[in-house]
Amino acid sequence: MKTRAAVLHGLNQDWDVVDIEVDDPKTGEVVVEWMAAGLCHSDEHMITGDMVPPEEAWEELGIESMWPMIGGHEGAGVIAAVGPGVSGVDVGDHVSASFVPSCGRCRYCSTGRQNLCDASGGTFRKGMITDETSRHRLDDGTDLNMLAKLGTFAHHTCVADSQVVKVEKDLPLEVVALVSCGVATGFGSATERGNVQAGDTVVVVGTGGIGMNAVQGAKVAGARHVIAIDPVEFKREKAMEFGATHAFASMEEAFAQVQEMTWGHMADKVIMTPGVLYGDMMQLGTGLAGKGGTIVVTGIAPITQTESSVNLFELAMWNKEIKGTIFGSLNPRADIPRLLGMYREGQLKLDELITKTYSLDDINEGYRAMREGENIRGVVLHG
Ligand SMILES: NC(=O)c1ccc[n+]([C@@H]2O[C@H](COP(=O)([O-])OP(=O)(O)OC[C@H]3O[C@@H](n4cnc5c(N)ncnc54)[C@H](O)[C@@H]3O)[C@@H](O)[C@H]2O)c1
Numbered sequence: 140m141k142t143r144a145a146v147l148h149g150l151n152q153d154w155d156v157v158d159i160e161v162d163d164p165k166t167g168e169v170v171v172e173w174m175a176a177g178l179c180h181s182d183e184h185m186i187t188g189d190m191v192p193p194e195e196a197w198e199e200l201g202i203e204s205m206w207p208m209i210g211g212h213e214g215a216g217v218i219a220a221v222g223p224g225v226s227g228v229d230v231g232d233h234v235s236a237s238f239v240p241s242c243g244r245c246r247y248c249s250t251g252r253q254n255l256c257d258a259s260g261g262t263f264r265k266g267m268i269t270d271e272t273s274r275h276r277l278d279d280g281t282d283l284n285m286l287a288k289l290g291t292f293a294h295h296t297c298v299a300d301s302q303v304v305k306v307e308k309d310l311p312l313e314v315v316a317l318v319s320c321g322v323a324t325g326f327g328s329a330t331e332r333g334n335v336q337a338g339d340t341v342v343v344v345g346t347g348g349i350g351m352n353a354v355q356g357a358k359v360a361g362a363r364h365v366i367a368i369d370p371v372e373f374k375r376e377k378a379m380e381f382g383a384t385h386a387f388a389s390m391e392e393a394f395a396q397v398q399e400m401t402w403g404h405m406a407d408k409v410i411m412t413p414g415v416l417y418g419d420m421m422q423l424g425t426g427l428a429g430k431g432g433t434i435v436v437t438g439i440a441p442i443t444q445t446e447s448s449v450n451l452f453e454l455a456m457w458n459k460e461i462k463g464t465i466f467g468s469l470n471p472r473a474d475i476p477r478l479l480g481m482y483r484e485g486q487l488k489l490d491e492l493i494t495k496t497y498s499l500d501d502i503n504e505g506y507r508a509m510r511e512g513e514n515i516r517g518v519v520l521h522g
């Protein structure tokens with residue numbers, strides 16, 4: 140079938156909205172008509188190269204080419220076609236995307252760690268995770284890669300059935316889209332990976348689409364102090380509406396205040412969710428955590444960055460821990476419906492995350508607004 144998609148042809152370019160061809164689904168695949176796609180910062184990392192291995196390393200990594208690539212990994216839509224061997228979803232079902240697949244069989248899925256599923260095909264190679272051949276082409280016949288093997292910046296894509304999670308039909312699909320990445324990742328970074336406990340002092344560094352949900356997670360878990368840090372005033376104001384008890388413009392500014400409000404104990408949990416996590420931010424990040432504190436690394440660092448400023452003496456002597464997380468260490472099949480259930484009961488603010496909606500043709504304007512800090516989340520409505 141013919142459809143339209145926002146495609147990236149290489150680094151430092153705009154999204155190019157073009158007609159593409161999508162094949163019928165093969166075994167274990169479905170075609171999704173995406174209705175809504177969130178403008179997550181991770182797609183922006185493709186443009187800046189933060190998430191792109193340097194070209195000189197491609198051969199060694201077995202990458203022929205990453206481009207052209209359909210963007211988008213935060214999304215929700217309706218199943219338009221089902222390939223052989225697919226069970227659990229049917230044409231017309233509403234689904235959330237899941238940028239981490241869950242095959243249900245690998246050692247990670249079978250031990251409750253679907254976020255680490257072995258079926259993850261990543262973004263670095265063209266081809267489906269099912270059989271490594273392509274289902275999407277430009278008009279000139281060039282095979283298309285897909286971000287996170289989802290490509291939610293297209294009206295339709297063909298994806299593995301391990302990357303869709305069925306959701307209830309009465310839920311707004313733009314809300315489901317946000318849960319598929321930003322909400323789950325932020326919420327889980329605080330509640331699951333950070334294991335926030337009632338009475339904890341929690342610092343969230345960077346309150347955009349991900350961090351705002353770490354704020355919500357910390358609040359739901361009963362944190363005593365939820366300290367939002369963001370250089371953008373609008374984000375700080377919004378963080379207070381989403382459950383923060385304090386907001387500061389920088390980690391430097393927050394330091395003495397956190398000291399004072401905790402009688403010198405500092406934070407129990409620090410969740411790092413800035414747009415780009417540069418290595419030199421970790422010294423202040425780890426410094427904001429007190430003895431026995433946990434620092435959760437959620438924000439993406441430039442892929443080639445190997446240095447980070449952490450005082451290892453303090454890390455050891457003060458018994459701290461630094462933990463990475465993908466998808467907030469949650470399980471998409473259990474936790475996407477769980478978070479949507481909390482939204483239904485009024486326990487999570489999700490409509491309020493959407494600052495502005497865009498047509499697919501206006502996607503570059505949406506990313507400009509993200510760079511300028513104007514949106515908590517921008518959302519493309521495909522309809
Ligand atoms: N680990 C995962 O599974 C996962 C999943 C999704 C996104 N991410 C990553 O999480 C990060 C955040 O994504 P997002 O969509 O929320 O981005 P965003 O652009 O919506 O928000 C980032 C926020 O960080 C703030 N910020 C920038 N520099 C800062 C600093 N020095 N101190 C404090 N705040 C700062 C910005 O003002 C902005 O509000 C990105 O790196 C993204 O790629 C990780």
Ligand SMILES: [Zn+2]
Pocket residue numbers: 179180181212213320321
């Ligand atoms: Zn994302």
Ligand SMILES: [Zn+2]
Pocket residue numbers: 240241242243244245246247248249253255256257258
């Ligand atoms: Zn698996």
